Amino acid sequence: MMRQPRSREELLASGAELYEALADYYFRSNHRWSAKGKAIPRILKRADADLCLRFCNSFDELFSHGESEKVIALVGELLETNGGFLFDGHRLEAPGDHRKPIADTHRISERFVVPQRE
Numbered sequence: 001m002m003r004q005p006r007s008r009e010e011l012l013a014s015g016a017e018l019y020e021a022l023a024d025y026y027f028r029s030n031h032r033w034s035a036k037g038k039a040i041p042r043i044l045k046r047a048d049a050d051l052c053l054r055f056c057n058s059f060d061e062l063f064s065h066g067e068s069e070k071v072i073a074l075v076g077e078l079l080e081t082n083g084g085f086l087f088d089g090h091r092l093e094a095p096g097d098h099r100k101p102i103a104d105t106h107r108i109s110e111r112f113v114v115p116q117r118e
Contacts, residue, residue, distance in 0.1 A: 002068045015062045015071065023055070026078055 002018070005011035020036060023044060027034040035043035044052040056069035079085055 002072060005068075008066055011066055011068060012063065015059065015068070018071065018075070019059055022075060022078065026051070028081065029078075 002014050005014065020040065023040045024034045026044070030047070030113070031042075032047060032109050040072060041052055041056055044055060056068075061067045062071050076085060079103060
Protein backbone atom coordinates (compact mmCIF):
# COMPACT_ATOMS: atom_id res chain seq x y z
CA MET A 1 0.00 0.00 0.00
CA MET A 2 2.98 2.31 0.09
CA ARG A 3 3.71 2.20 -3.62
CA GLN A 4 0.21 3.35 -4.59
CA PRO A 5 -1.66 4.49 -1.47
CA ARG A 6 -5.32 5.43 -1.79
CA SER A 7 -4.82 8.40 0.52
CA ARG A 8 -2.22 10.17 2.66
CA GLU A 9 -3.85 8.64 5.72
CA GLU A 10 -3.37 5.13 4.32
CA LEU A 11 0.26 5.91 3.49
CA LEU A 12 0.96 7.17 7.01
CA ALA A 13 -0.80 4.20 8.62
CA SER A 14 1.23 1.79 6.48
CA GLY A 15 4.40 3.67 7.37
CA ALA A 16 3.61 3.52 11.08
CA GLU A 17 3.18 -0.28 10.85
CA LEU A 18 6.34 -0.64 8.79
CA TYR A 19 8.48 1.46 11.17
CA GLU A 20 8.50 -1.19 13.92
CA ALA A 21 8.22 -4.17 11.56
CA LEU A 22 11.29 -3.15 9.55
CA ALA A 23 13.36 -2.49 12.65
CA ASP A 24 12.26 -5.82 14.11
CA TYR A 25 13.20 -7.58 10.87
CA TYR A 26 16.65 -5.97 10.86
CA PHE A 27 17.38 -6.83 14.48
CA ARG A 28 16.13 -10.40 14.34
CA SER A 29 17.73 -11.21 10.99
CA ASN A 30 21.03 -10.05 12.50
CA HIS A 31 20.56 -12.19 15.62
CA ARG A 32 19.94 -9.24 17.93
CA TRP A 33 17.30 -8.41 20.48
CA SER A 34 14.54 -6.31 18.97
CA ALA A 35 13.40 -2.83 20.02
CA LYS A 36 10.04 -1.10 20.03
CA GLY A 37 8.79 2.45 19.56
CA LYS A 38 11.04 5.26 20.70
CA ALA A 39 13.87 2.83 21.59
CA ILE A 40 14.36 1.84 17.94
CA PRO A 41 16.65 4.73 16.89
CA ARG A 42 18.81 4.42 20.02
CA ILE A 43 19.28 0.64 19.68
CA LEU A 44 19.68 0.86 15.89
CA LYS A 45 22.38 3.53 16.28
CA ARG A 46 24.34 1.20 18.57
CA ALA A 47 24.05 -1.62 16.04
CA ASP A 48 24.72 0.37 12.84
CA ALA A 49 24.98 4.18 12.93
CA ASP A 50 24.82 4.57 9.13
CA LEU A 51 21.72 2.41 8.85
CA CYS A 52 20.13 4.33 11.73
CA LEU A 53 20.67 7.61 9.91
CA ARG A 54 19.17 6.27 6.67
CA PHE A 55 16.29 4.62 8.56
CA CYS A 56 15.41 7.81 10.45
CA ASN A 57 15.78 10.06 7.38
CA SER A 58 13.66 7.82 5.16
CA PHE A 59 10.83 7.59 7.68
CA ASP A 60 11.09 11.34 8.39
CA GLU A 61 10.57 11.98 4.67
CA LEU A 62 7.62 9.61 4.66
CA PHE A 63 5.90 11.10 7.70
CA SER A 64 6.74 14.76 6.96
CA HIS A 65 6.31 14.90 3.18
CA GLY A 66 4.48 11.71 2.20
CA GLU A 67 7.48 10.53 0.17
CA SER A 68 7.82 6.75 0.38
CA GLU A 69 10.61 6.10 -2.16
CA LYS A 70 13.46 6.05 0.38
CA VAL A 71 11.55 3.78 2.76
CA ILE A 72 10.76 1.36 -0.07
CA ALA A 73 14.42 1.38 -1.15
CA LEU A 74 15.55 0.74 2.43
CA VAL A 75 13.12 -2.16 2.77
CA GLY A 76 14.45 -3.62 -0.48
CA GLU A 77 18.03 -3.26 0.72
CA LEU A 78 17.34 -4.99 4.04
CA LEU A 79 15.32 -7.78 2.43
CA GLU A 80 17.94 -8.40 -0.25
CA THR A 81 20.15 -10.38 2.13
CA ASN A 82 17.34 -12.96 2.38
CA GLY A 83 16.21 -12.99 -1.24
CA GLY A 84 14.42 -9.66 -1.65
CA PHE A 85 10.74 -8.81 -1.99
CA LEU A 86 8.15 -11.56 -2.36
CA PHE A 87 5.26 -10.77 -4.67
CA ASP A 88 1.98 -12.47 -5.52
CA GLY A 89 2.59 -15.79 -7.16
CA HIS A 90 5.74 -16.60 -5.19
CA ARG A 91 5.87 -20.29 -4.47
CA LEU A 92 8.52 -22.26 -2.65
CA GLU A 93 8.33 -26.01 -3.16
CA ALA A 94 9.22 -28.30 -0.28
CA PRO A 95 11.53 -31.21 -1.08
CA GLY A 96 9.61 -34.40 -1.88
CA ASP A 97 10.73 -36.18 1.28
CA HIS A 98 9.29 -33.36 3.41
CA ARG A 99 5.79 -33.64 1.97
CA LYS A 100 2.87 -35.64 3.28
CA PRO A 101 1.58 -38.25 0.88
CA ILE A 102 -1.55 -37.22 -0.98
CA ALA A 103 -4.55 -39.00 0.46
CA ASP A 104 -6.53 -41.41 -1.68
CA THR A 105 -9.52 -39.15 -2.37
CA HIS A 106 -11.65 -42.05 -3.58
CA ARG A 107 -11.34 -43.84 -0.23
CA ILE A 108 -11.98 -40.63 1.70
CA SER A 109 -15.10 -39.82 -0.29
CA GLU A 110 -16.51 -43.31 0.38
CA ARG A 111 -16.31 -42.68 4.12
CA PHE A 112 -18.29 -39.47 3.86
CA VAL A 113 -21.12 -40.59 1.61
CA VAL A 114 -24.41 -39.23 2.88
CA PRO A 115 -27.14 -41.88 2.74
CA GLN A 116 -30.02 -41.02 0.45
CA ARG A 117 -33.46 -40.60 2.02
CA GLU A 118 -36.27 -42.63 0.60
